[in-house]
Amino acid sequence: xxxxxxxxxxxxxxxxxxxxLKTAEAKKILDSGKQYxxxxxxxxxxxxxxxxxxxxxxxxxxxxxxKEKIITLSVHLEDQSGALSxxxxxxxxxxxxxxTINQTIPLQGRATITLTIETAAMNSxxxxxxxxxxxxxxxxxxxxxxxxx
Numbered sequence: 001x002x003x004x005x006x007x008x009x010x011x012x013x014x015x016x017x018x019x020x021l022k023t024a025e026a027k028k029i030l031d032s033g034k035q036y037x038x039x040x041x042x043x044x045x046x047x048x049x050x051x052x053x054x055x056x057x058x059x060x061x062x063x064x065x066x067k068e069k070i071i072t073l074s075v076h077l078e079d080q081s082g083a084l085s086x087x088x089x090x091x092x093x094x095x096x097x098x099x100t101i102n103q104t105i106p107l108q109g110r111a112t113i114t115l116t117i118e119t120a121a122m123n124s125x126x127x128x129x130x131x132x133x134x135x136x137x138x139x140x141x142x143x144x145x146x147x148x149x
Contacts, residue, residue, distance in 0.1 A: 016059075019047060019051040019054075019055060020055050020059050022045045022046065022047040022051070022052075023047065023051065023052050023054075023055040023056055023059055024059050024060075024061065025045045026038075026041045026042055026044075026045045026047060026052055026056075027056060027059075028061075029041050029044065029045070038052065069118055069119050069120040070099065070116060070117070070118055070119070070147065070148050071116070071117055071119055071126060071144060071146065071147045072114065072115070072116045072117075072144075072145050072146035072147070073113075073114070073115045073116075073117070073130075073133070073142060073143065073144060073145065074112060074113070074114055074115075074141075074142070074143045074145045075087060075112070075113040075114075075115060075133065075139060075141070075142045075143075076110055076111075076112055076113075076139070076140040076141040076142075077110065077111050077112075077113055077138050077139060077140065078109060078110060078137075078138040078139075078140060079106035079109045079110060079111055080138055082138075083111075083138035083139075084103070084113065086136050086137070086138060087113065087115075087133065087136060087138075087139065088101075090129075090132050090133055090136060091115070091117060091129070091133075094122050094123060094124050094128070094129050094132070095121045095122045095123045095124075096117045096118065096119050096121070096122050096129065097117060097118040097120075097121065098115065098116075098117050099116045099117060099118055100114075100115070100116040101113065101114075101115055101116075102114040102115075110140060114145075126144070130142055130144060
C-alpha cells in the first residue's frame with residue numbers, strides 16, 4: 001500500500017511521540033543559523049540519527065506550514081506540441097506565480113519539468129492544483145518534491 005504524502009493532520013503537541021518532538025527541536029537548533037552538525041544536535045536532544053532522518057521531512061511547527069509559500073513540482077510530460085503551455089496555463093489559472101522552470105530534453109517521448117511556484121496568491125489548495133495538473137492529457141505524473149518559504 002502506497003503511503004499518501006498529500007494529506008496533513010493538525011495534532012496537539014502532547015499527542016506526539018518523543019522522537020517526533022525531539023526531531024522538531026533538533027530542526028529548530030539546526031535552523032538557528034549557527035554552524036552545528038547533525039551528529040552534535042541529535043546528541044544534544046538525545047535522539048538517534050536514524051529517528052531524526054525518519055521524521056525530519058514530516059514534522060513542522062504549525063507557524064512554518066502557514067508561512068510556506070513556495071513549492072517545487074516534478075512533472076513528467078508526454079513530448080507533444082503545447083504540453084508545457086497547457087501545464088503553465090493551468091498553474092496560472094490557480095493564481096500561482098511561476099518562479100523557475102527547468103525542462104529536460106525529451107527521451108523516449110517524455111520530458112521532466114521541474115517547476116517552482118509561489119502559492120501565496122492561489123485561489124485554491126495545493127492538493128487541488130496537483131489534481132488539476134495530474135488530470136491534464138499530456139501529464140504522465142506530477143509530484144510535490146519540495147516546499148519552503
